[in-house]
Amino acid sequence: MHKIQVADRAFGIFLENENINKRISLISIQLNVDYEDRCPLFIGVLNGSFMFMSDLLKEVSISCEVAFIKVSSYEGTESTGAIKETFGLPQDLHNRDIIIVEDIVDTGFTLEHILAQVHAQKPASVKVCSLLLKPESLKKEIPELEYVGFEIPNEFVVGYGLDYNGLGRNLKDIYRVID
Ligand code: 5GP
Ligand code: MG
Ligand code: MG
Numbered sequence: 317m318h319k320i321q322v323a324d325r326a327f328g329i330f331l332e333n334e335n336i337n338k339r340i341s342l343i344s345i346q347l348n349v350d351y352e353d354r355c356p357l358f359i360g361v362l363n364g365s366f367m368f369m370s371d372l373l374k375e376v377s378i379s380c381e382v383a384f385i386k387v388s389s390y391e392g393t394e395s396t397g398a399i400k401e402t403f404g405l406p407q408d409l410h411n412r413d414i415i416i417v418e419d420i421v422d423t424g425f426t427l428e429h430i431l432a433q434v435h436a437q438k439p440a441s442v443k444v445c446s447l448l449l450k451p452e453s454l455k456k457e458i459p460e461l462e463y464v465g466f467e468i469p470n471e472f473v474v475g476y477g478l479d480y481n482g483l484g485r486n487l488k489d490i491y492r493v494i495d
Contacts, residue, residue, distance in 0.1 A: 344375030364419030424456030
């Protein structure tokens with residue numbers, strides 16, 4: 317098995333870049349159909365979504381706008397539940413079609429926090445596109461979660477934008493913790 321070390325933990329290969337990109341192609345085809353002639357605003361949630369956002373939007377061929385917000389709730393391998401917001405929503409969302417782009421939905425607390433702020437501005441529609449979803453650890457219902465790359469078990473993963481204590485975001489594949 318392809319193993320790597322990130323800081324003090326060992327990780328094994330979980331999703332290879334080639335498979336990630338195949339899945340992204342399918343999601344983008346769906347987005348191109350669903351949002352034809354609607355000029356949606358994609359809002360990436362930093363830091364984790366930067367690589368997914370980039371690969372996804374290279375395949376999105378409709379007219380669209382792109383923005384980012386920055387939030388964080390994780391320390392080490394545990395969600396703290398307390399959402400720290402470093403910079404918030406950049407522009408007027410009223411009457412816009414919004415697509416929030418996340419790296420991973422775990423408990424759902426981060427998204428709940430973001431969605432409340434987005435809905436407060438009365439956009440025309442709001443959907444969430446997340447590369448990964450951990451269905452077993454989801455604590456909130458997220459009806460906006462329309463586009464999901466992969467459903468994964470409740471294990472800590474790193475790579476392709478996702479970090480372990482700030483490291484590993486640059487890995488092109490996704491790894492899961494093995495000890
Ligand atoms: P939630 O608020 O849904 O519990 O967590 C969402 C955020 O926690 C994600 O955007 C991500 O930054 C972080 N997170 C959740 N699970 C993992 C994981 O397995 N690995 C990494 N690196 N980050 C995670
Ligand atoms: Mg995230
Ligand atoms: Mg993190």
